[in-house]
Amino acid sequence: GNSVTQMEGPVTLSEEAFLTINCTYTATGYPSLFWYVQYPGEGLQLLLKATKADDKGSNKGFEATYRKETTSFHLEKGSVQVSDSAVYFCALAPNAGGTSYGKLTFGQGTILTVHP
Amino acid sequence: DAGVTQSPTHLIKTRGQQVTLRCSPKSGHDTVSWYQQALGQGPQFIFQYYEEEERQRGNFPDRFSGHQFPNYSSELNVNALLLGDSALYLCASRHGTLHTGELFFGEGSRLTVL
Numbered sequence: 284g285n286s287v288t289q290m291e292g293p294v295t296l297s298e299e300a301f302l303t304i305n306c307t308y309t310a311t312g313y314p315s316l317f318w319y320v321q322y323p324g325e326g327l328q329l330l331l332k333a334t335k336a337d338d339k340g341s342n343k344g345f346e347a348t349y350r351k352e353t354t355s356f357h358l359e360k361g362s363v364q365v366s367d368s369a370v371y372f373c374a375l376a377p378n379a380g381g382t383s384y385g386k387l388t389f390g391q392g393t394i395l396t397v398h399p
Numbered sequence: 400d401a402g403v404t405q406s407p408t409h410l411i412k413t414r415g416q417q418v419t420l421r422c423s424p425k426s427g428h429d430t431v432s433w434y435q436q437a438l439g440q441g442p443q444f445i446f447q448y449y450e451e452e453e454r455q456r457g458n459f460p461d462r463f464s465g466h467q468f469p470n471y472s473s474e475l476n477v478n479a480l481l482l483g484d485s486a487l488y489l490c491a492s493r494h495g496t497l498h499t500g501e502l503f504f505g506e507g508s509r510l511t512v513l
Contacts, residue, residue, distance in 0.1 A: 287441075319504075326403070327442070327489065327504035372441050385432040385493055385502060386455050389441030 285310045287373050289390035296363055296397050304358040304393045306347075306373035314375040316340075316349050316356040317387065321370040330358075330371070363397045370394050401426060403505035405490050411511045412480050420475040420508045424492030431473040432502065433465060434489040442489055448473055449495045477510075485512045 290305040308314065318330040318340070331340030336351035345360045356373060373390040404423045412418050424431050430449045434442035444457035448467035462478045471492075477484055487507040 324506075326506040327491075329501050329503075374441075385430055385447040385449075385491070385495075386444050386457070387434075387442075387502065388444070391439070391441050 285314065285375060285377060285388045287375055287388055287390035289371075289373050289393050292392070293394035293396060296395070298365055298397055298399050299362045300397075302358070302360040302363045302367075302395070304371055304373075304395070306356045306358065306390060308354050308356065308373075308375050310354075310375055310377065310388075312378065314377055316347070317374040317376070318345070318347055318356070318358050319372040319374055319389075321372065321392075323369070327372065363395075365397045365399055368395055368397045403490055403492050403503050405488075405505040405508050407508055408506070409509045409511075411513060413513050414480055414482060416480050416512075417476065417478045418480060418510060420477075420488050420490075420510070422473045422475070422490030422492075422505060424471050424473070424490075425503045428492035428494050428503070429471050430493050430495035431467060431471065432491045432493075433473070433475045434491065435459070436487040436489055436507070438486070445475070480512045482512050485510060 286309045288307050315334045317332045319327045320330045331342040333340040333349035339348045347358045370392045372392045374387040406421050432447040433445040436442040445459050446456040447454050451467045464476045467473045487509050489507045491502045491504045493502045
């Protein structure tokens with residue numbers, strides 16, 4: 284079956300530091316890949332997505348590139364802010380779009396804390 | 400524009416009881432998915448409803464059942480509650496006919512089983 288593995292957490296950084304959160308996946312076919320973020324007291328929000336190999340998703344200074352050869356979708360940001368403190372989830376949908384977008388497989392989440 | 404709303408936000412039940420959780424999708428959405436999120440874990444897919452029918456189901460026992468109403472709102476029912484059912488239950492909605500329609504999540508209903 285499909286699975287997503289995220290790096291062990293939590294991650295603690297100082298403001299303006301570089302962020303990488305690793306994500307690898309196992310899936311058959313051509314999955315779509317996502318990063319979701321959960322801010323304290325809020326619901327999960329889509330941060331970015333990529334639907335095919337070599338696609339780069341980006342939003343709010345965050346980026347992730349769909350690497351089929353390494354089955355990875357690592358999240359990066361060049362300079363984090365205190366407001367980026369949240370839980371980040373890597374996820375995949377079995378196919379590119381359609382009903383599969385409702386059936387996501389999530390990683391275990393990575394807690395990010397950014398200090399001033 | 401209201402997003403996905405869920406009720407109740409918190410509830411406590413005892414083993415063997417039954418629980419019903421409710422979800423109103425985001426305006427314009429017609430497809431609802433339910434997820435279970437145990438403490439410290441990522442959400443796990445339970446099932447998805449579209450046009451009032453269960454379309455896809457994850458690896459959950461038959462004690463978990465659902466319903467979708469003509470106004471697209473949905474309920475999740477769990478029978479014969481176990482301690483292990485304690486979790487945050489998330490509802491998510493999307494526009495089913497949009498090929499890449501984004502999934503929007505509610506804030507969840509936290510169930511504690513004693």
